[in-house]
Amino acid sequence: MYLLKEELSILYRKSKPCLNSVICNRALSGFTRPLARLIDQFEQLPGIGPRTAQRLALYLLRQPEETTQAFAKALISAREQVGQCKTCFHLSAEAECEICKNPTRNKELLCVVADSRDLLALERTREYKGVYHVLGGLISPMDGIGPELLEISSLINRLNSEETKEVILALTPSVEGDTTSLYLARLLRPFTKVTRIAYGLPVGSELEYADEVTLTRALEGRRSMD
Numbered sequence: 001m002y003l004l005k006e007e008l009s010i011l012y013r014k015s016k017p018c019l020n021s022v023i024c025n026r027a028l029s030g031f032t033r034p035l036a037r038l039i040d041q042f043e044q045l046p047g048i049g050p051r052t053a054q055r056l057a058l059y060l061l062r063q064p065e066e067t068t069q070a071f072a073k074a075l076i077s078a079r080e081q082v083g084q085c086k087t088c089f090h091l092s093a094e095a096e097c098e099i100c101k102n103p104t105r106n107k108e109l110l111c112v113v114a115d116s117r118d119l120l121a122l123e124r125t126r127e128y129k130g131v132y133h134v135l136g137g138l139i140s141p142m143d144g145i146g147p148e149l150l151e152i153s154s155l156i157n158r159l160n161s162e163e164t165k166e167v168i169l170a171l172t173p174s175v176e177g178d179t180t181s182l183y184l185a186r187l188l189r190p191f192t193k194v195t196r197i198a199y200g201l202p203v204g205s206e207l208e209y210a211d212e213v214t215l216t217r218a219l220e221g222r223r224s225m226d
């Protein structure tokens, strides 16, 4: 057994250097190498533990080949085609996203969110009819994220060129969210009215996980940041 392990690890090193010791260990404990590699890829996804990774990989292997081909194609074409909207920085396969292009959206209302997941959460409420601006994160000095790394200068440009009457700050109630909201309120007040959504959410909770009713109330109950 010991010898077999030795031989296998030599084979590994000969074929390709093992980048991940997890794959090597898994290959030695009953998984063939391509399967180990697939499980490892799933395991790197957020919220996926070893057992789920294994279940997903085995499930995919049991599917007809065309299903697996379609899955792989969807993944690669999404990666190749989806970029950012040039106006609001939401995910978009075209230069401008569906929301920015939609003439029925109210351009006087501009909601600022940290990322596209928060935008999608607000869209699920079906109540908000304005447009958005996706910052691409929150100010976090601890992580070395300053305002210059976020889409803030593009936001100022929009306020100069669009007919915005109110900026709604919809950022997570956390230290980073509060810091960013205060920074933006101070910066944007000379240009327009600035409000912040009211939260029925515990501090630190993620906007994207809030239910539609809570988010609708949070939007309706927004307060001025004067």
Ligand SMILES: [Zn+2]
Pocket (backbone or CB within 6 Å): 085, 086, 087, 088, 089, 090, 096, 097, 098, 099, 100, 101
């Ligand atoms: Zn857009």
